[in-house]
Amino acid sequence: MREFLLRLQQHAKEKHAPHAYFGALGGAGFLVLSIIFIVGGFELGVGSPRRLGTGAFPVITGFILALLSMGVIAADLRDTTDAEKPDWISFVAIGGALAVFALTVGRIGLVPGIFLTTITASLPDPSLRFPGKLGLAALVSLACWGLFIGLIGLPFDAFMRLN
Amino acid sequence: MKHLLALGAASLLFAAPAYADPGKWTDEPVRIVVTFPPGGTSDLIARVLAQYFESEFGQKAVVDNRPGAGGTVSADFVADQDPDGTTLILGNNAPFTIAPTQFEDLPYDPMGDFTHIAYLGASTPALFVQPSSGITSLEGYIERANTDGITYGSSGVGSITHILGQAVDVSLGIEQIHVPYQGSAPAIQDFRAGVLEAYYDMVALNGDLITEGETQPIALASPERSPLFPEIPTFRELGHDIVIENWTGVSGPAGMDPEMVQTIHDTIEAIMQMEPVIEQLAKFGIAHTEMSSEEFTSFVDGTITTWAPLIKAANVNGG
Amino acid sequence: MDILYSFGNGLLVALEPANLLYCFVGVFLGTFIGVLPGIGSMAAISMILPLTFYLEPTSALVMIAGVYYGAEYGGSIASILMNIPGTPSSSITCIDGYPMARDGRAGIALFASAIASFGGGIMGMIVMAILAPALAQLALNFGPTEYFAVILLGLVAASAVSNGSPIKGIAMVAAGLMFGTVGVDITTGAERFTMGVPELRDGVHLVIVAMGLFGVGELIVSIRANAKGEHDNEIDYANFYPSKAEWKAMVAPIFRGSGIGSFFGALPGTGQTVASAVAYAIEKKVSPNRAKFGKGAIEGVAVPEAANNSATQTAFIPTLTLGVPGSASMALVIGALMMYGIVPGPRLLVDHADLFWGLVASFLIGNVLLLILNIPLIGLWVKLLKIPYRYMYPTIIVLICVGVYSLNNNVFDVWLTLVFGWAGYLMRLFRFEPAPFLIGFVLGPMMEEQLRRAMLLSRGDATVFLTRPISGTLIVITALLLVYAFYSAMRQRRAGQNSPSTPEA
Numbered sequence: 001m002r003e004f005l006l007r008l009q010q011h012a013k014e015k016h017a018p019h020a021y022f023g024a025l026g027g028a029g030f031l032v033l034s035i036i037f038i039v040g041g042f043e044l045g046v047g048s049p050r051r052l053g054t055g056a057f058p059v060i061t062g063f064i065l066a067l068l069s070m071g072v073i074a075a076d077l078r079d080t081t082d083a084e085k086p087d088w089i090s091f092v093a094i095g096g097a098l099a100v101f102a103l104t105v106g107r108i109g110l111v112p113g114i115f116l117t118t119i120t121a122s123l124p125d126p127s128l129r130f131p132g133k134l135g136l137a138a139l140v141s142l143a144c145w146g147l148f149i150g151l152i153g154l155p156f157d158a159f160m161r162l163n
Numbered sequence: 164m165k166h167l168l169a170l171g172a173a174s175l176l177f178a179a180p181a182y183a184d185p186g187k188w189t190d191e192p193v194r195i196v197v198t199f200p201p202g203g204t205s206d207l208i209a210r211v212l213a214q215y216f217e218s219e220f221g222q223k224a225v226v227d228n229r230p231g232a233g234g235t236v237s238a239d240f241v242a243d244q245d246p247d248g249t250t251l252i253l254g255n256n257a258p259f260t261i262a263p264t265q266f267e268d269l270p271y272d273p274m275g276d277f278t279h280i281a282y283l284g285a286s287t288p289a290l291f292v293q294p295s296s297g298i299t300s301l302e303g304y305i306e307r308a309n310t311d312g313i314t315y316g317s318s319g320v321g322s323i324t325h326i327l328g329q330a331v332d333v334s335l336g337i338e339q340i341h342v343p344y345q346g347s348a349p350a351i352q353d354f355r356a357g358v359l360e361a362y363y364d365m366v367a368l369n370g371d372l373i374t375e376g377e378t379q380p381i382a383l384a385s386p387e388r389s390p391l392f393p394e395i396p397t398f399r400e401l402g403h404d405i406v407i408e409n410w411t412g413v414s415g416p417a418g419m420d421p422e423m424v425q426t427i428h429d430t431i432e433a434i435m436q437m438e439p440v441i442e443q444l445a446k447f448g449i450a451h452t453e454m455s456s457e458e459f460t461s462f463v464d465g466t467i468t469t470w471a472p473l474i475k476a477a478n479v480n481g482g
Numbered sequence: 483m484d485i486l487y488s489f490g491n492g493l494l495v496a497l498e499p500a501n502l503l504y505c506f507v508g509v510f511l512g513t514f515i516g517v518l519p520g521i522g523s524m525a526a527i528s529m530i531l532p533l534t535f536y537l538e539p540t541s542a543l544v545m546i547a548g549v550y551y552g553a554e555y556g557g558s559i560a561s562i563l564m565n566i567p568g569t570p571s572s573s574i575t576c577i578d579g580y581p582m583a584r585d586g587r588a589g590i591a592l593f594a595s596a597i598a599s600f601g602g603g604i605m606g607m608i609v610m611a612i613l614a615p616a617l618a619q620l621a622l623n624f625g626p627t628e629y630f631a632v633i634l635l636g637l638v639a640a641s642a643v644s645n646g647s648p649i650k651g652i653a654m655v656a657a658g659l660m661f662g663t664v665g666v667d668i669t670t671g672a673e674r675f676t677m678g679v680p681e682l683r684d685g686v687h688l689v690i691v692a693m694g695l696f697g698v699g700e701l702i703v704s705i706r707a708n709a710k711g712e713h714d715n716e717i718d719y720a721n722f723y724p725s726k727a728e729w730k731a732m733v734a735p736i737f738r739g740s741g742i743g744s745f746f747g748a749l750p751g752t753g754q755t756v757a758s759a760v761a762y763a764i765e766k767k768v769s770p771n772r773a774k775f776g777k778g779a780i781e782g783v784a785v786p787e788a789a790n791n792s793a794t795q796t797a798f799i800p801t802l803t804l805g806v807p808g809s810a811s812m813a814l815v816i817g818a819l820m821m822y823g824i825v826p827g828p829r830l831l832v833d834h835a836d837l838f839w840g841l842v843a844s845f846l847i848g849n850v851l852l853l854i855l856n857i858p859l860i861g862l863w864v865k866l867l868k869i870p871y872r873y874m875y876p877t878i879i880v881l882i883c884v885g886v887y888s889l890n891n892n893v894f895d896v897w898l899t900l901v902f903g904w905a906g907y908l909m910r911l912f913r914f915e916p917a918p919f920l921i922g923f924v925l926g927p928m929m930e931e932q933l934r935r936a937m938l939l940s941r942g943d944a945t946v947f948l949t950r951p952i953s954g955t956l957i958v959i960t961a962l963l964l965v966y967a968f969y970s971a972m973r974q975r976r977a978g979q980n981s982p983s984t985p986e987a
Contacts, residue, residue, distance in 0.1 A: 026912025030657055037660050040675055044667075050942030054667040054674060057930040061660040068653035075647055076913075084911050090705040091907055094698060094879060095900050101883040102896035114880050121876035125709055128872040140877050144884060152515070152529060154888050155194055155227045201528035201814055210531070228528070229890055232666075232683035236890070239680070265671070270680070314939065320671035342935055343669055348806040348816075349750070355804075358625045358939060371827040446820065 022083045023076020030069035038062035090124045097121035109159035110149065114141040185220060185430040188423050189248045192223035195413075196241050196252040198234030201226075204447045208283065208411060209253045211443055215434045222430070233321065234258035235269065242276035246419040248427065251280070254414045256323055260466040264474040265321055278419040279463050281431040282454035284444060285408035287385035288327050289366040289395060294379045296360060301335070301382055301401050304361075308337040315339050316350030316362040321477065324363035326470060327384055327407045329477040334403045354378070365409065366392055367448020384408065391448065407473075410466070411449070412459055428456050489611055492839025495540060496847050504541045505844055508548025509851050513859075515549075516556020519697055519878065520689050520885020522568040523553035523811040531818060539822040540837050544844040546818055548851075550811055551603065551794055555852055558595045558787060559863055563588060564878060566697040570924045571758035571790040573692060573917045574643060578775065578782025580700075585778050589722025589864045594783045596856050598736050602788035603849040605740035606747065606795030611842050614831065617748040617796060618803040624749060626936035627946050631956035632749060633929040636756030638960050638967075639763035640921035645776035648971050651918050658922020659929070661686070668927075669934050681894040686902075690895055691923055693882050694902025695909065695916035701875055702907045708871035722860045728780050735765050735781045739788030747793030750800040750807065754793040755924050761789035795845055802826050802838065 037058045047053025097120040104113035118137035122128055128136070148154045195213055199205045206228060213224035229237040238258035244250035259273045271277075292298045298307055307313060317325040320343045328341055339361070344350035347364040354362050355377060366389060372378040373392070383389060383397045384407045398405040413431055415424075434440055435451045444451060454462060495501065508530070515526040526549045534542035557568040562579035575595065582591035609617070624632070637655050644651030664675045665685030676682035724732070739761040746757035765785040766775045775782050798815075800806045805826035807813035816826055824834055831838055866874075886899045906916060940946040948954045 022912050026909070026914060029908075029912075030653060033657070034660065037663070037675070044672065044674060048942065049944065050937055052669075052934045052937055054670050054672045057926075057933070058660060058663045058674065061656055061663070061926070065653060065656040065660055068649060068656055071649045072647075072653050075649060086911055087702065087706045090702045091904065094702050094705075095904055097876070097879050098698070098883060098896055098900040098903065101880075101887070102893040102900070105883075105887060105896075106893055110884075114884075117880055117883060118876045121879040122872065124705055125872045125875075127709055127870075136873055136876060140880055144880060148884055148888075152521075152525070153225075154525075154884075155225050155891065156887075201524070201531065201817070203813070203817060204820070207817055207820065227891065229892070230684070231890060231892075232680045235680060236892070268678070320666075320668060340938070342938055345668060345931070348804065352622070352750075352800075352804050352806050353625060353935075356622050356625050368825060371825055371829045375827075375829060446822075 023079055024073050027069045027073035027076060030072070031066055034062040034065040034069060038066065087124075093124040094121060096123075105156070107160065110156045111141045111145045111158050112160075114144050184426060185433040186426060187220055187222040188426045188430070189222070191247075191249045192225055193249050193251060194225050194227040196237045196250065197226055197228045198230060198237040198253070198255065198258060199228065200230045201228050204286075204449075205253055205255060205411065207447070208444070208449075211440060212253075212413075212431070212434065215437070215440065216430065219434065219437075220430055233262055233265070235262050235266065235271075238262070238273070238277075239270045241414070241416055242271040244416050246278065246416040248415065248419060248423045251413050251415050251427070252277075253411060254279075254463075255411045256409060256466065256470075259414075259463050260410075260470050261321055261323075261326070261474055263467055264471045273467060274460075274464055276417050277414045278417055278424055278456075279412065279414045279460040280419075280424055280456050281428045282410070282412040282452070282459040282462060283431070283435065284449040284451040285385075285410040286365045286367055286448040287383055287389060287408055288324055288363050289369075289383045290327075290331065290361060290363055290381045291354075291369065291378045292361045292381055293354070293357075294376055296379075298381070299379065301398075301403075304381055305335050305337055307360075308335075308339055313337075313339045313360045314342055316342050316344050316347075316354060316359045318347040318350060318364065319343050319345055321474070323407060323409050325477055326473050327363050327405070329473050330384075330405045330407060331398075331403075333473070333476060334398075334405050351378075365448055366395065367446075389448075390450075391445075407470075410462075412463070414463075424456055485611055488835065488839045489843060491836070492841070492843035493846070495836060495840035496544065496843035500538075501541050501544050501840070501844065502847065504537065504545035505548045505848050506851050506855075508545035508550075509552040509848055510855060512549035512552020512554075513556040513559075513852070513856065516553030516568065517559050517863075518556075518885060519560055519564070519566040519881045520568065520693050521888060522557055522689070523550045524814070525888060526550075526553045527811055527814045531814065534818055539819070539824060539834075540840045542818055542822070543815070543837060543841055544848075546815055547798070547841060547844060548848045550815070551599075551791065551845075551848060552852060553811075554791065554794055555596070555599055555856065558599070559592060562591045562595060562783070563863060563866060564697070565700040566878070566882070567692050567920075568689065569692075569790075570688070570755040570920050571786055571793075573696065573920045574758045574762050574786040575783055575790075576696065577643065577645070577762070577917055578777075578779050581776070581778035582780070582783065583867065587778065588867055589860050590724050590728065590780065591778075591783050592860045592863060593722045593724060593857070594728070594732060594780050595787045596853060596860070598732065598739065598784035598787035599791040600849050600853050601736040602740040602743055602791035602793075603795055603845060603852075605737070605788075606744050606792030607842060607845040607849075609744040609792070610796050610799060610845075614799050614803070614838075617799045621748050621750065621800045621804060621806075623952065625950075626932040626939060627950050627953040628956070629749070629752065630929060630932040630936055631947060631953035631960070632746075632756060633752055633925050633932065635956055635960045635963075636752065636759050636925055637922060637929070638963050639756070639760040640918045640925075642763040642766065642963075642967060643759060643921075644915045644918050646913055646915060648967060650914055654914055654916075654918040655922035658919040658924075659926035661691075661919075662923045662926025663930065668931060679894075681890075681892060685927065686898060687889050687895065688920075688924055689889055690886055690898050691902055692920055693886055694899045695906035695919065697878070697882050698899065698903025699906025699910055699916065701878060702903070703910055704871065705875060708875075722864065724780065731771060731781055732784045735769065735785040736788040738765065738768075739785040740792040743789035743792035744796045746789075747796030748799050750797070750804070750812075752925065752928060753797050754790050754809075755921055757789040757793040758786040759921055761785050798841065802830050802841075 041055030041058035044055030045053040046056045100120045101117040115137045118140045122133045195209045197209045209226045216222040216224040234257035241252040263273045350362050380395045383395045557572045561567045561572040561576045565580040567573035579591045641651040641655045666683045742761040743757040747753040801812045886895050
């Protein structure tokens with residue numbers, strides 16, 4: 001642990017964080033999840049060997065994952081390679097695009113929904129100017145209208161039902 | 164309110180002659196919501212209906228599969244739609260008969276949130292045992308269950324075959340060991356591999372296995388013997404009043420216009436009388452009986468009450 | 483030769499102009515729909531299902547089969563070009579296919595996939611023709627204990643698929659198993675970890691996990707990389723024909739993959755996933771080129787595709803003779819047959835011999851058509867990569883949204899994809915790989931079901947897994963694999979410690 005902190009301090013001055021930092025986070029994340037499943041599994045009941053209960057399999061897999069994630073943490077703390085630099089802007093924009101689709105498709109219809117989704121998704125890339133984004137969104141939404149509703153015949157409303 | 168009721172009753176009276184005017188009831192395309200993924204019997208029935216709606220009556224219709232949570236996802240969706248005849252559900256025992264007892268927090272009321280329109284028909288499950296077991300009668304089955312124990316396969320927890328197994332436990336005073344599968348096909352596979360002693364399944368889907376001598380039907384859960392398999396006795400004639408059938412019908416959201424309901428009912432009834440449709444449904448082991456919308460409504464209500472104790476006994480919601 | 487005679491008859495049926503046409507239409511439609519992320523063979527088959535009502539049973543089945551493997555092939559195009567697998571087996575194709583595309587070798591990867599699919603399909607067909615009754619019997623010898631053992635083997639193989647540390651691979655498999663338990667417990671009907679959300683009662687749909695972890699996760703990574711121009715490799719758009727050395731490298735993997743695939747395909751449900759995972763894991767151990775696996779080895783594309791496709795063919799055996807559908811698409815095939823009053827079962831091979839052999843022969847024709855159709859199209863697919871990424875990625879996101887939404891026509895699935903997409907991106911930062919997770923996720927529920935059923939039937943005696951011959955053998959093989967994997971990992975580590983000046987990567 002002390003060794004790890006030292007290494008963190010070392011790397012704090014440099015451009016990239018060491019992967020050890022992320023690796024430990026990932027392992028810890030899985031450890032937390034496995035504990036949730038173990039506790040939840042015991043609450044559901046593990047049953048007897050003959051009649052394995054609802055919670056038996058979550059508990060078994062949870063224990064295996066808990067052991068493995070401790071192993072992962074131990075292994076990753078020794079990893080001194082540079083970590084990937086997270087791209088939180090794209091992270092938010094792509095998540096936002098999915099959220100926009102989910103919020104709009106049932107309310108204002110597939111075509112306008114896709115239009116807004118495309119614009120949201122294209123925001124983090126500065127190499128496409130705003131008029132270009134509009135054009136792309138128009139093109140994609142119209143093409144999807146033709147493809148999914150016209151050709152494939154999926155039962156979506158293209159536009160909001162007017163009633 | 165009184166006026167409305169009177170108006171409804173009057174229009175019903177005028178429309179009383181059976182299938183007076185089958186035909187188109189809306190200019191919009193109708194979506195028939197199916198509680199199962201594509202490919203099952205239910206889906207195929209919906210597709211047959213949609214096809215004939217359009218080809219015979221010019222009523223455009225599409226099938227909309229919304230599987231999930233024992234059909235409750237579909238039913239919840241339909242309950243929330245406008246009652247303008249553009250959304251119908253191909254309902255069955257899962258969301259309307261079993262779910263109301265199975266789930267405490269059901270998001271819809273199976274009676275109050277729906278207009279039950281037309282009954283289509285039902286298929287019948289039967290009890291099957293290993294031919295090598297030497298069991299040929301219900302008495303033999305009871306005896307074996309009481310001495311060596313019987314392990315039976317069903318098509319899932321809370322499925323109609325599980326409820327039937329439960330009803331048999333109660334009615335025959337035995338305790339079978341229940342092994343749930345996902346659908347009847349894998350249960351039959353394990354049965355043929357010799358893993359299970361018995362299973363419950365729709366009799367019409369087991370015709371080949373019966374003729375091949377791979378399986379032995381013992382008793383049928385319909386009120387009367389099946390015309391397809393007249394040699395199989397019913398539970399009822401063997402002295403056990405077990406009638407559990409897999410029914411299917413068409414319903415819509417609550418508050419539909421009674422005249423429209425009548426039109427839809429008559430259109431469906433007209434389709435159900437057509438020769439190719441009768442043949443098609445016979446292949447799925449479904450025989451159609453006519454019911455008016457009112458009869459169908461009280462039928463659905465009736466199944467909820469009569470099945471409730473069995474579903475509770477089956478303890479399908481865990482524990 | 484009985485089989486040759488029957489097959490000849492089948493060939494005559496399949497070569498009737500009408501059937502040939504339907505086969506072509508099926509393969510063509512399947513490929514194009516399969517390329518769309520999230521819209522796989524399921525959607526493709528249900529789309530043409532109403533059409534088949536008007537056809538002869540054989541024509542209908544030939545067309546549906548064509549759509550089915552057309553869509554499988556289409557799915558591998560999406561895996562290679564965009565890293566968006568529609569099925570667990572194509573997630574294995576991603577492992578080497580996507581790096582090849584990144585290297586500017588997309589055309590060669592697509593070609594390898596087409597050839598391997600073809601080889602696997604033909605091998606699967608031969609096995610099906612010769613061994614159909616034996617394979618049907620094999621499936622009947624598999625009870626719950628045996629299925630459990632096979633799945634265990636598949637999971638151990640899946641953990642070996644990963645490129646990174648073996649412990650992370652196993653951890654991802656375990657995490658997949660764990661997440662597979664979300665939903666209604668099919669043995670008791672109780673809800674698990676659904677937090678009261680009705681949409682979670684049936685668990686998370688596989689396509690959502692695949693689209694999220696692979697598609698969305700990868701997309702977030704790629705935006706910045708492409709904006710910086712890191713991936714502007716020289717792509718030789720005209721060259722998709724593998725070199726002589728690459729041809730040679732592919733032959734043995736295709737044979738090994740198809741052999742493994744044909745065997746596992748006969749086991750409904752588990753077949754294709756286990757086959758691809760086991761075939762890839764074995765290849766990664768025996769291939770002379772094993773060091774390049776995961777970095778764009780052509781063998782890594784050929785092997786899972788061959789295994790997957792031969793398993794697809796032999797999967798028709800349990801579907802037709804036992805009526806057990808291995809997948810949702812196979813359930814549709816059964817549904818289509820029932821429309822004609824043909825109930826799948828032991829009598830099908832005898833009563834509907836024409837149909838069975840017509841279908842077998844149509845596999846041959848369909849695979850040839852698939853090859854003829856797709857080789858010229860490879861150029862077109864590769865050109866898709868020429869479209870600047872700033873236009874491509876918003877389009878891909880939209881396709882993912884529509885594909886996921888079309889599963890159940892429910893926006894909840896889109897929200898879940900968002901969650902899995904973000905998780906997929908974080909997993910990339912933490913250097914976890916999604917493929918083992920996906921395989922664990924798919925096989926987990928089956929494994930639990932079989933385990934509990936086996937324990938119930940053995941009345942609580944866990945030794946059945948070792949005492950029953952087939953499952954005992956499989957478990958011993960699995961144990962040996964695990965021991966070997968740990969042994970080689972330890973040896974590597976020791977070797978690493980002996981040379982302390984390992985340079986930082």
